[in-house]
Amino acid sequence: MNYSLMAGGKRLRPLLVIAAAESLGASREAAVPVACAVEMVHTYSLIHDDLPAMDNDDFRRGKPTNHKVFGEAMAILAGDGLLTHAFHFAVEAARYGVPPESVLAIVEELSRYGGPAGMVGGQAADMEGEQGLTDAAHLQYIHEHKTGDLIVFSVKAGGRVGAGDAAQLQALETYGRAIGLAFQIQDDILDLTGDETKLGKKTQSDVKQGKVTYPYFHGLEQSREEVARLTRIAKEAVTGGSIPDPSRLVQIADYLLQRDH
Amino acid sequence: MNYSLMAGGKRLRPLLVIAAAESLGASREAAVPVACAVEMVHTYSLIHDDLPAMDNDDFRRGKPTNHKVFGEAMAILAGDGLLTHAFHFAVEAARYGVPPESVLAIVEELSRYGGPAGMVGGQAADMEGEQGLTDAAHLQYIHEHKTGDLIVFSVKAGGRVGAGDAAQLQALETYGRAIGLAFQIQDDILDLTGDETKLGKKTQSDVKQGKVTYPYFHGLEQSREEVARLTRIAKEAVTGGSIPDPSRLVQIADYLLQRDH
Numbered sequence: 001m002n003y004s005l006m007a008g009g010k011r012l013r014p015l016l017v018i019a020a021a022e023s024l025g026a027s028r029e030a031a032v033p034v035a036c037a038v039e040m041v042h043t044y045s046l047i048h049d050d051l052p053a054m055d056n057d058d059f060r061r062g063k064p065t066n067h068k069v070f071g072e073a074m075a076i077l078a079g080d081g082l083l084t085h086a087f088h089f090a091v092e093a094a095r096y097g098v099p100p101e102s103v104l105a106i107v108e109e110l111s112r113y114g115g116p117a118g119m120v121g122g123q124a125a126d127m128e129g130e131q132g133l134t135d136a137a138h139l140q141y142i143h144e145h146k147t148g149d150l151i152v153f154s155v156k157a158g159g160r161v162g163a164g165d166a167a168q169l170q171a172l173e174t175y176g177r178a179i180g181l182a183f184q185i186q187d188d189i190l191d192l193t194g195d196e197t198k199l200g201k202k203t204q205s206d207v208k209q210g211k212v213t214y215p216y217f218h219g220l221e222q223s224r225e226e227v228a229r230l231t232r233i234a235k236e237a238v239t240g241g242s243i244p245d246p247s248r249l250v251q252i253a254d255y256l257l258q259r260d261h
Numbered sequence: 262m263n264y265s266l267m268a269g270g271k272r273l274r275p276l277l278v279i280a281a282a283e284s285l286g287a288s289r290e291a292a293v294p295v296a297c298a299v300e301m302v303h304t305y306s307l308i309h310d311d312l313p314a315m316d317n318d319d320f321r322r323g324k325p326t327n328h329k330v331f332g333e334a335m336a337i338l339a340g341d342g343l344l345t346h347a348f349h350f351a352v353e354a355a356r357y358g359v360p361p362e363s364v365l366a367i368v369e370e371l372s373r374y375g376g377p378a379g380m381v382g383g384q385a386a387d388m389e390g391e392q393g394l395t396d397a398a399h400l401q402y403i404h405e406h407k408t409g410d411l412i413v414f415s416v417k418a419g420g421r422v423g424a425g426d427a428a429q430l431q432a433l434e435t436y437g438r439a440i441g442l443a444f445q446i447q448d449d450i451l452d453l454t455g456d457e458t459k460l461g462k463k464t465q466s467d468v469k470q471g472k473v474t475y476p477y478f479h480g481l482e483q484s485r486e487e488v489a490r491l492t493r494i495a496k497e498a499v500t501g502g503s504i505p506d507p508s509r510l511v512q513i514a515d516y517l518l519q520r521d522h
Contacts (some may be wrong), residue, residue, distance in 0.1 A: 001377065044341075045341075048337055048338075048341060051337065053332070053333035053334045053337060054334050054337065071314070072314035073314045073315050073388045074385065074388065076309055076312065076314060076315065076337065077309075077381055077384055077385045077388070079341075080305075080306075080309060080340075080341075080344065080381050080384075081376055081377035081381040081382070081385075083341065083344055083345065084344065084372050084375050084376035084377070084381060085372060085376045085377055086372075087348050087368055087369075087371070087372040088369060088372040088373060088376065090368075091365050091368050091369045091372070094365055100361035100362055100364075100365055101361055103361075103365060104352050104355055104361055104364060104365065104368075107348055107351075107352050107365075107368050108348075108349060108352045110348070111345050111346060111347075111348040111349040111352070112349060114345045115342055115345035115346045115349065116262060116342035116345070116346055120338055120341050120342040120345060121342070123338055123341075124335065124338045124342075127334045127335065127338070
């Protein structure tokens with residue numbers, strides 16, 4: 001559990017929890033437990049995705065994948081342990097003044113966005129895609145759920161830590177949905193064009209595994225335009241007036257647009 | 262997810278949630294969401310335990326195991342989905358009048374008893390045991406956590422649904438701890454002496470896999486005496502006066518003592 005959790009990475013999801021909470025005036029401390037929870041869920045999903053029965057990847061974040069170091073059984077259990085323990089951290093938010101009803105909403109949404117109707121469902125659709133069932137609509141479903149849902153969860157949960165009202169949570173959800181999709185399309189672009197050293201993993205892996213991607217259907221140029229368009233939508237959602245201080249959220253959206261890893 | 266969830270089984274853990282809630286005067290309806298949650302956690306653990314990298318079992322409850330039907334990738338994801346969705350059902354208890362603070366305690370305990378310090382930790386220790394590291398104390402740890410913890414969770418969570426006070430929750434925990442250990446020792450005994458048709462799985466699998474068990478260390482006769490002793494302890498805990506109606510809990514303890522599958 002520690003090996004994969006401490007292997008680095010961008011920490012995008014915890015950053016989003018904290019940035020969303022702070023954008024509504026909440027303290028960073030109050031957002032940290034939920035930030036930890038979502039990073040644990042993200043990390044478990046990477047460990048399981050890398051397994052031989054799934055994507056069969058040997059490297060992740062520039063280090064050998066969990067099962068290469070600890071074996072498959074321990075890697076499965078490390079993932080199970082991280083996923084289960086994540087809910088402990090979600091509940092911890094109650095110790096920082098977040099009302100019990102809001103904490104329950106966070107727990108419910110972690111389950112929903114992380115579960116069969118969310119991330120796990122997206123991953124299952126991705127596995128089916130490897131069997132040649134993918135069309136553009138199917139790919140959209142995969143992107144929305146496999147990557148997007150946990151990003152939406154992160155900003156919404158940060159909003160709940162910040163006691164956001166319905167309009168604020170909606171603005172954050174629109175922001176999260178847009179950057180989530182942009183993030184995944186950018187991932188697909190980097191898999192085609194990126195620098196292996198910076199990425200910490202092999203490029204062209206989608207092509208080699210016969211996976212269809214956004215650039216596969218829409219071309220590289222249109223994919224880049226779509227990332228830029230989604231970034232604008234995300235920024236507009238949080239700069240419309242409902243979010244008191246959207247500056248960090250805007251910074252993160254711009255960073256994701258320009259990232260090379 | 263449905264295939265394994267609907268494959269039958271004793272439904273011991275949900276029965277315990279409901280029996281514990283009813284023993285304190287709560288309605289069965291209020292206990293059902295948590296009962297579903299714990300069965301989903303139990304079922305996910307079976308799916309992952311049966312995987313080739315873990316126990317490599319082909320049959321469970323008389324049917325082909327999940328990965329034999331759906332493949333390893335989908336079996337891993339079915340387990341992940343069940344585990345994640347379980348927390349949705351735990352939160353559902355709030356719709357049946359269970360106070361938010363009690364629901365949060367249930368969520369936290371589902372994470373704790375099901376996670377790295379609980380069931381997942383027990384399973385990890387069991388995997389290590391297959392590598393020849395087991396002694397009697399290690400085996401005790403495996404039993405307490407791999408099987409016992411989720412049973413303890415079940416009766417305690419039922420107690421929380423029933424608005425149990427500290428003394429009542431303690432009585433239920435003592436009951437759960439005792440029948441949980443008795444249950445696992447009985448499992449080990451049945452693996453040695455049971456009827457494959459009734460069990461729905463191969464016997465002697467522990468011996469064949471080189472797993473040490475309670476009867477291995479203490480003999481069959483002493484193992485049977487221990488099951489009887491633990492059953493007495495369990496019944497005494499709930500018939501001491503703090504639990505208004507312990508009749509179903511007593512019935513379940515007696516049933517477990519006599520079961521042949």
